Amino acid sequence: MNKVLYEVRDGVAVLTVNRPEALNALDLETHAAIKEAALRAEGAREVAGILLTGAGEKAFVAGADIKELAAARSADDLERLSLFGQDVFATLAALKKPVLAAVNGFALGGGLELAMACHDRVLCENALLGQPEVNLGIIPGYGGTQRLPRLVGFERAWSMLRTGRPIKAAESAAAGLGTLLPREGFLDAAKTRLKVMIDHRPRRLEPAPLPVPEMPPELELGHLSRSIDALLQAAILEGLRLPLEQGLRLEARYFGACHETEDLHLGLRNFLEQGPRHPAPFVHR
Numbered sequence: 371m372n373k374v375l376y377e378v379r380d381g382v383a384v385l386t387v388n389r390p391e392a393l394n395a396l397d398l399e400t401h402a403a404i405k406e407a408a409l410r411a412e413g414a415r416e417v418a419g420i421l422l423t424g425a426g427e428k429a430f431v432a433g434a435d436i437k438e439l440a441a442a443r444s445a446d447d448l449e450r451l452s453l454f455g456q457d458v459f460a461t462l463a464a465l466k467k468p469v470l471a472a473v474n475g476f477a478l479g480g481g482l483e484l485a486m487a488c489h490d491r492v493l494c495e496n497a498l499l500g501q502p503e504v505n506l507g508i509i510p511g512y513g514g515t516q517r518l519p520r521l522v523g524f525e526r527a528w529s530m531l532r533t534g535r536p537i538k539a540a541e542s543a544a545a546g547l548g549t550l551l552p553r554e555g556f557l558d559a560a561k562t563r564l565k566v567m568i569d570h571r572p573r574r575l576e577p578a579p580l581p582v583p584e585m586p587p588e589l590e591l592g593h594l595s596r597s598i599d600a601l602l603q604a605a606i607l608e609g610l611r612l613p614l615e616q617g618l619r620l621e622a623r624y625f626g627a628c629h630e631t632e633d634l635h636l637g638l639r640n641f642l643e644q645g646p647r648h649p650a651p652f653v654h655r
Contacts, residue, residue: 381568394429398435401455401458408420423472432475432477453622455512460618471491479502486513500530513618582611
C-alpha cells in the first residue's frame with residue numbers, strides 16, 4: 371500500500387499520509403515517501419500548491435513509529451533518525467510552492483512537527499495537537515523544540531514541551547498554530563485557503579534566534595522523567611539562542627543523548643507493552 375497518496379486536481383497536489391491502521395504514524399518509509407511526493411509536486415508544472423493531510427477521520431499524523439525508536443541501539447542511531455526526519459521536514463519548509471497542512475485529527479509528536487514544517491496550517495474542529503514525547507522518555511526530534519516556540523511564543527511552548535500536554539483545535543488556533551475550520555467540508559475549505567496562499571507569498575518561519583528568559587517558568591512535572599527534562603530544557607534554551615538550522619542540529623544531538631538514560635528505555639518499553647494511557651515508571655536516571 372502506498373504510504374503517501376498523491377493526487378492533483380485544479381492545480382492542487384493533495385498528499386495524504388496513508389497509514390490509517392497506525393494512525394498515520396511516521397516510519398522511515400513514510401518519511402521518504404513524503405519527501406518524494408513533495409519534490410514531485412514542486413517539479414510538476416500543473417501544480418500550484420500542495421495540501422498535506424492524513425488518511426481517515428481520526429489522525430493527521432499521530433506521531434513517530436515507536437518501534438523504530440525502540441530499535442535504536444545507540445545514541446548515534448537515534449541522532450541519525452532525528453536528522454533523517456529533520457531533512458524531510460526541511461525539504462517541505464524550503465519548497466517554493468505553498469504547502470498547507472490540513473490537520474484533520476491527531477497531530478501529536480512527529481505529526482505536529484510535520485504540520486509545523488509546512489508554511490501554514492488549517493485545523494479541523496476535532497484536531498488535537500501536542501508534543502507528548504516526554505511521556506515516552508524522549509524529547510522531540512523532528513524540530514519541535516525549535517519550531518513550536520517560534521510559532522506560539524516561548525512560554526506556551528515551554529509548557530507544552532515539558533509537560534507533554536496536548537491542546538484542542540480551538541486553543542491551538544488561538545495560540546497561533548493555525549486557522550480553525552469546521553469539520554463539515556473541511557478539505558474543501560482547506561483547498562480554498564491554499565488557493566489564497568497561491569496568490570500571495572506563503573509565510574515562512576522566522577529562522578533567527580529567539581530571545582529566552584533568564585529564569586524560565588517553573589512547572590509541575592508529576593511523574594515525568596527529570597533526566598529527560600534536563601535534556602529537553604537544554605535543547606530548547608540552547609537551541610533557541612541559535613539560528614533555526616543550527617538549533618535543529620543541536621536538538622538532534624540531545625535527542626540522541628536520550629538513549630544514554632534509563633528512562634528512555636523504560637518509557638518506550640512501557641508504551642509498547644502498556645499503551646499511551648499507562649504512566650511510565652521513570653527512575654530519573
